[in-house]
Amino acid sequence: MSGLSGKRILLIICGGIAAYKALDLVRRLREREISVRAVMTAAAHHFVTPLSVASLSGDRVFTDLFSLTDEAEIGHIELSREADLVVVAPATADLLAKMAHGLADDLASTLLLATDKKILVAPAMNLRMWLAPPTVRNVAALRSDGVIFTGPANGDMACGEYGPGRMSEPLEILAAIEAALAGDTALPLPAAYRANPLARGGAGGLEGRRVVVTSGPTHEPIDPVRYIANRSSGKQGHAIAAAARAAGAEVTLISGPVALADPPGVATIHVETARDMQQAVEAALPADIFIGAAAVADWRTPEAAPGKLKKGVAATQTLPLIENPDILAAVGRRKQDRPALVVGFAAETEQLIEHAQEKRLAKGCDLIVANNVGAGANVFGGDRNEVTLIAADGMERWPSLSKAEVAAKLVARLARKLSEAPA
């Protein structure tokens, strides 16, 4: 078993004499337990058959952008995103030109334009086509867009000439795939989107929905100057509130004490303690989605001292603690007006998945976003997050992403789930 077992490749096969080598590539990927979903261009059918590709990949082959059956089973956007990496082998001059110019007139080019994953291409063409100025320009543009190239190699061409243009051998492509999969394969969001999430227009999927988000730590006073707190910065929760707003929702953010600005367009309520937060949540509900991203303090002192405790007190007294109400569990177990989707977070330092699964059940959540907050993970206060989504029907590990990307992906996921849920 290779370390990449379970990874998923979307393989696009173009028309070219090298297409037969794609079959060997599929076989070698499968040997490493990397799953392969193949898409063939119309021209590829002249060189290999969908049946031979399907028999080696163990999965059906997609060919047609306008197939209603395909679209009903798995939309082309989904197809382009569920993989960990998109590989084009062989990549023809024609497809590279389409990619470089953002054309999307068949399934392969549409998937390449719509994907949010890195793309690795193995070009194969006649050497004059490879060296032709338009191809040289297109390759330079694609490289600067972050497309990874493997090959082409020098060699004898099927057409009798010698030079660069031969597709890399399957083992070389495999090595390039393995190297790419070992890194972060997510494509950063386009700069225009990062600068202005509303650039997505009205297609956010949460128009007309209400979303309530908790974020940040809570402070539990011990006396007028001291409190119990934790390291939460609120960055992830605030990013989720902003992403939900950008997706069109009416958002209420209930924030503990943080050093962040209120997200534009989001009704933000500032609270200090867990009990204040709970009250604010109850007042903000009902909603379609509740997301508990706050790191609520688990304990408080039964009664904060009215005056500052003098330092000598530690010698004679221990600090009594009682448990705070569990805000998320109260929402998840609501009998009336329970949000259609209740999402919790699980911050763990060990046995991440087991503890997160237990939390999901114990707190009546639809989804738990689990993250490792152990030493070295740098989640608290940091700008990146590596999370695993845990639902009743399975789990999904996301690569390390910026907190804004985690937020956008999570919100897109919730919007889809909500649209699938029975009204």
Ligand code: CTP
């Ligand atoms: N949570 C909450 N109210 C609390 C404690 C936690 O709403 N009093 C929510 C958090 O917002 C988060 C989830 O519950 O969505 C899990 O929080 P976490 O701190 O990981 O778990 P705890 O329930 O506090 O359990 P433990 O500290 O034992 O891991």
